Amino acid sequence: MVAAVVRAATAAEIAANHAIRQEFAAQSGFDAAFVNSQLKWANGLSGKLDHLITPLWAHQKAKQKHLKELKKLAQSVNGKRNSVAHQGEFCNEQEAAETIDNARSFITLLLQVYEPEFALKR
Template sequence: MANKKPYEERTDLEKVQSQWNKIHGLHSREEWSAAVIRAATATELAANFAIRAEFAARSTFEVAFVDKMLRWANGLSGKLRNLLLPLTAAEPRKHETIKALSKRAEEINDTRNAVAHQGEFCSVEEAQAVIEHAEAFIHDLVQIYEPDFKLKTRKK
């Protein structure tokens, strides 16, 4: 435990995996709403990874500037709409893939916002649906940049 890298020092993909590990613990304890929040967070971190990859490929912006852009975009929908889709507009295939992922992101975000902002509770079915959407979104998006990426599921 003492050798664990502090969360703030982890890469975006390490943070995605950390969130993913938490999801399964919460799910096994029947904390459905908390699992939804973690799934949405992992999804947003995957978007951060993709946005950073696009900025790195196209610019020499400093990390601090990119971090400010990520905060400005405010949430998964804003990051896709205001950063990732415009950054990929000149690459039709990538752009269309990300555009298609936006629908899945909307479903994840709607459930997350209902939990976080309206105090709603999720059923096991709702949580499972969000987790499945999140896993597909994360894999489909991250594999554009890291083709061998796969979320690891902890052994019980």
């Protein structure tokens, strides 16, 4: 169960990276090295939401409407991941399934902003 939680959280962070790259490509002429440095600096799912996606979406009302739900899902996923990865906590099957479902919801909601037909396979 522990590995599944870490993998789900990693997938959510990869989705955030994709969204950030999309925004930097659309809004700036920054090169990949600079964007990579920002992704590294933001450090983690919550950091990427708070320090990169939120400001990048600051003037895009259609995208902003998703922030509250994305932050709630990210907090849940990231909290469980950090407990597992940094504190050695274990989780039961129900907790793992809930975290995986939250990661799935986060990924789908975020990526559908850019690809409306996006859907994860089960």
